[in-house]
Amino acid sequence: MQIMIFASGGGHTAYAVAVGERLKEYIGGESIIFITPENDRWSVERITKRIPGSRVVEITKPLKPLEPYTLLLKRIMKAFRESLERINEEQGIMICTGSNHNLIPVLIGKFLRKHHIFCIEDVFRIKRRSRTVNIINRVAKAPVFLQWKIQEKLYRNGIYAGLVFEKPLYKPFNGGYILVTTGTIGNRELFKLLIKTRLDNLVIQSGAIKPEKIMVKNRYWKIFQFDPDIDKWIAGASLVIASPGITAINAVQAYGKPTIMVYNPDIVLGASFNEIKYVADNMGIPFIDPRKISPRDFEKLVEEPSDIKIIKHRDGAQYIARYIISFMKDTTYV
Structure with a gap:
């Protein structure tokens, strides 16, 4: 069969x-x-x-x-x-x-x-x-x-x-960068927030949004739209910032990475804000609306990944x- x-x-x-x-x-x-x-x-x-x-x-x-x-x-x-x-x-x-x-x-x-x-x-x-x-x-x-x-x-x-x-393909390590993943369509509001921050050493998966649209001068940002081997980037991240999706689940459950989940208001037919919050809360990770947090407050959240106590599930x-x-x-x- x-x-x-x-x-x-x-x-x-x-x-x-x-x-x-x-x-x-x-x-x-x-x-x-x-x-x-x-x-x-x-x-x-x-x-x-x-x-x-x-x-x-x-x-x-x-x-x-x-x-x-x-x-x-x-x-x-x-x-x-x-x-x-x-x-x-x-x-x-x-x-x-x-x-x-x-x-x-x-x-x-x-x-x-x-x-x-x-x-x-x-x-x-x-x-x-x-x-x-x-x-x-x-x-x-x-x-x-x-x-x-x-x-x-x-x-x-x-x-x-x-x-x-998915199963982890690589042994987790700290590569000294923050991974940002935004799924298939990208996350415009998250990118607007990131541009206003002073964050450096970002690796960004931008989805349908072309890298040149979010490139910032004098920043050490590596940007690509898709990578079928996204696991290598998850494995080496010190922190993962992710739109709601399977990459966020993989980062927490397969790789044990501290993760921040970021709402994407452009996804109008998906789960509601409160449904996504339920998932984030039950994995022990922060969930934010990029339109409702200041760049400085976001930086503070990112700078303390050790405060995120993840919860693993079956x-x-x-x-x-x-x-x-x-x-x-x-x-x-x-």
């Missing part, structure tokens, strides 16, 4: 890789197929480095972050054709990670291929279900792996797993892998 995992870009790919790494310990990479958006080089590089031997299948993603809905219909039809061609007819397991990229292939897999469907709910969804997981849960009756116990109130068939994060990716393996053997995992 093959396992198909949706690596739909950004944090969705990180969830897929995290579970794939643990599954590889039981069944090897050859039995795992990752479904990525077309031309997503970042996801493919991350998968092939961490789960050698696994296969990658590309299916069109109907809508990417910040794109207009006018693109949706044409891409849905293309995704439907590709799903019919590329979703294996051999019965297997599909693990969705919460992107609109999952919807068409999952419906094909469930109703035409008779695959077993599971979902992973987003770590930041505390009060409301994420849209894609909600649809798949209702239509395909898919069990949902939860990252917090409090999420059990969202799903009747939820399965508490724990936090889903390895949810390991739990999911064991559950799936047990399911494949037709037994109940407890």
Whole structure:
């Protein structure tokens, strides 16, 4: 029985890789197929480095972050054709990670291929279900792996797993720099704040925002948009400043790094401010709104990373892998 995992870009790919790494310990990479958006080089590089031997299948993603809905219909039809061609007819397991990229292939897999469907709910969804997981849960009756116990109130068939994060690739050390990560779309308000500070020795992952837009003269800032080997930067950071996302979770849970989480008001369809605050509070890390803190107060927060007492949680990716393996053997995992 093959396992198909949706690596739909950004944090969705990180969830897929995290579970794939643990599954590889039981069944090897050859039995795992990752479904990525077309031309997503970042996801493919991350998968092939961490789960050698696994296969990658590309299916069109109907809508990417910040794109207009006018693109949706044409891409849905293309995704439907590709799903019919590329979703294996051999019965297997599909693990969705919460992107609109999952919807068409999952419906094909469930109703035409008779695959077993599971979902992973987003770590930041505390009060409301994420849209894609909600649809798949209702239509395909898919069990949902939860990252917090409090999420059990969202799903009747939820399965508490724990936090889903990737394995560390490097031994943590202090490289003398502060890592700033801003996810797929970047964080404009955070960059406005950083420019007003006197902070130096920053390594900045800027996402969709081009480095020249935030470059400051006479500052020792290294800026890049994306790096599939972001782990090397996390491992050497003295402190991580991160937009809400899987990198912040990885920094705390996999690498034990003091981390400051920074709200991104440009993400309008994601989790609420209070939901993100819940996650930060339960990992023992500060959570700030970059529009409501002065540059000097932010500098003070950054200068005392030893005051941040992180809290580690159960390895949810390991739990999911064991559950799936047990399911494949037709037994109940407890």
